[in-house]
Amino acid sequence: MYEASVVTDQLLTVGEKLSEFTKAVTTKASIAQTPKELIWTLNKAKLYRYIPVVPKEERHPVPLLLVFALMNRPYILDLKPGHSFVEFMVKSGYDLYLLDWGAPGPEDKNLKFDDYALDYLPRAIRKLKAVSGSEEFSMLGWCIGAIITTLYAALRPNDGLRNLVLLTAPLDFSNKDGITFSRWVDERYFDVEKVLAAFGNMPGEMIDYGAKALKPVENYVGNYLKLWDNLDNPQVVDAWQAMNTWVTDNVPLAGGAFRQLVVDLYRNDRLMRGEWVIRGERVDLSRIRAKLLTVIAEGDHITPPCQSAAIMSKVSSKDKELFRIPGGHIGIMAGSGAGKRTWPHIEGWLASRSK
Amino acid sequence: MSDKQAANGKEFDPAETFREMRDTYLDAWAKTMVDTVNTDAYAKASGMMLNNYLSTSSPFREAVEKVMLQALQQFSMPSRADVVSVAERTVNIEVRLDDMDAKLDRIQNVLTKLASTGRSPAARPAAKPAARRARKKGAK
Numbered sequence: 244m245y246e247a248s249v250v251t252d253q254l255l256t257v258g259e260k261l262s263e264f265t266k267a268v269t270t271k272a273s274i275a276q277t278p279k280e281l282i283w284t285l286n287k288a289k290l291y292r293y294i295p296v297v298p299k300e301e302r303h304p305v306p307l308l309l310v311f312a313l314m315n316r317p318y319i320l321d322l323k324p325g326h327s328f329v330e331f332m333v334k335s336g337y338d339l340y341l342l343d344w345g346a347p348g349p350e351d352k353n354l355k356f357d358d359y360a361l362d363y364l365p366r367a368i369r370k371l372k373a374v375s376g377s378e379e380f381s382m383l384g385w386c387i388g389a390i391i392t393t394l395y396a397a398l399r400p401n402d403g404l405r406n407l408v409l410l411t412a413p414l415d416f417s418n419k420d421g422i423t424f425s426r427w428v429d430e431r432y433f434d435v436e437k438v439l440a441a442f443g444n445m446p447g448e449m450i451d452y453g454a455k456a457l458k459p460v461e462n463y464v465g466n467y468l469k470l471w472d473n474l475d476n477p478q479v480v481d482a483w484q485a486m487n488t489w490v491t492d493n494v495p496l497a498g499g500a501f502r503q504l505v506v507d508l509y510r511n512d513r514l515m516r517g518e519w520v521i522r523g524e525r526v527d528l529s530r531i532r533a534k535l536l537t538v539i540a541e542g543d544h545i546t547p548p549c550q551s552a553a554i555m556s557k558v559s560s561k562d563k564e565l566f567r568i569p570g571g572h573i574g575i576m577a578g579s580g581a582g583k584r585t586w587p588h589i590e591g592w593l594a595s596r597s598k
Numbered sequence: 599m600s601d602k603q604a605a606n607g608k609e610f611d612p613a614e615t616f617r618e619m620r621d622t623y624l625d626a627w628a629k630t631m632v633d634t635v636n637t638d639a640y641a642k643a644s645g646m647m648l649n650n651y652l653s654t655s656s657p658f659r660e661a662v663e664k665v666m667l668q669a670l671q672q673f674s675m676p677s678r679a680d681v682v683s684v685a686e687r688t689v690n691i692e693v694r695l696d697d698m699d700a701k702l703d704r705i706q707n708v709l710t711k712l713a714s715t716g717r718s719p720a721a722r723p724a725a726k727p728a729a730r731r732a733r734k735k736g737a738k
Contacts, residue, residue, distance in 0.1 A: 348682075348685065349682050349685075350689070366696055373703045423636045426636065432641045432642050432646070438648070441655070457632070458628065459631050472617065
């Protein structure tokens with residue numbers, strides 16, 4: 244009788260835990276809550292301006308534009324109140340703007356890096372200048388967003404870009420053995436044309452699978468065990484939910500841009516070799532003169548550190564810094580230690596250069 | 599072990615040992631898998647699987663698209679290609695609107711600068727009627 248009740252109690256406990264677990268996994272967290280206004284749109288792209296909380300006279304005069312990757316939602320930069328890079332920068336006195344590329348539809352399958360770097364981004368920057376009243380601006384590009392901002396900085400060096408921050412930037416594809424994606428998209432194994440003929444755009448689910456398959460045990464098993472073990476810790480559950488909401492919100496990558504990523508970059512390393520031609524213009528990294536901060540995540544498996552360091556010797560910027568930080572591709576900006584290490588460093592670097 | 603934990607003020611948790619074993623096993627498994635996925639063999643295998651999937655699904659996908667197109671035509675409804683075409687034209691219109699927005703911003707800037715330098719833009723059109731008169735005279 245006693246033993247039976249122990250077993251029943253245990254089953255009940257497991258059942259309750261399981262329902263909490265299911266709830267945590269299936270519930271979407273409230274994310275991206277920092278107040279903002281929409282100031283510009285073009286096709287799926289949207290430019291937001293965050294409502295300043297610091298009086299104008301105390302704000303940095305040079306506005307900051309955040310440019311995130313094409314295949315994920317940019318609200319990772321504004322994950323949740325109390326743990327948001329956006330909130331941190333707005334409170335630090337920046338006139339802050341965010342470019343959200345949106346999700347490409349079938350009509351956007353031919354969009355290329357050319358369009359993002361020389362059409363969408365310059366138009367968004369024009370609007371930023373009109374709204375902020377400043378001819379100079381800073382730009383922070385993360386992951387694929389760093390490729391686009393680098394292209395812009397090299398192709399339009401006289402457009403007023405004062406400071407460029409590159410986060411986990413995949414720019415150098417020369418080390419084939421050190422980059423797992425390079426192996427996967429090798430032309431012997433991966434038929435990019437066949438994939439794009441079938442789907443038009445690269446489906447978000449496939450990109451998500453690719454990113455998770457780099458560390459399959461952590462992503463498919465360890466991640467859920469971490470939640471299971473911490474179900475009684477609301478802080479951990481909240482953080483897990485917010486991150487899970489972002490991770491499962493996938494965006495396709497425009498077919499034309501995906502083809503360039505595979506053929507021009509992963510296979511042929513055309514950017515670093517100085518052979519990448521964007522809308523008829525060769526991308527010459529030595530034309531970049533903006534002050535440069537490159538942030539490398541030491542434990543990054545998506546953009547290994549070897550991909551981001553080489554740009555330092557290619558640019559003409561006199562003021563440049565390479566900042567290495569322990570952590571992963573997303574963890575350095577959205578992990579629990581980001582607010583103590585990465586954000587203050589970026590803010591401090593920009594503050595002294597935004598006067 | 600339990601004495602030590604009791605001394606620390608913590609209850610003995612039999613599941614802790616299991617968790618430690620589990621985590622040790624997972625760590626080893628994770629390292630093996632990271633090494634495995636970063637091999638040519640894995641790249642070749644995953645590439646082949648994707649290729650096979652695309653090859654086998656392609657005829658079905660094409661057949662479904664054909665049937666769907668015919669059905670939409672029967673119901674006088676726009677096809678996917680029609681909708682895509684309209685969307686592309688809408689984007690072109692948006693681009694033109696953005697160009698006009700840029701021009702208006704430039705005009706506004708010029709007017710603001712003129713106003714701030716005291717040269718009222720209202721005073722400038724006075725020259726235009728004179729020019730028109732001059733043209734008329736020339737025509738005669």
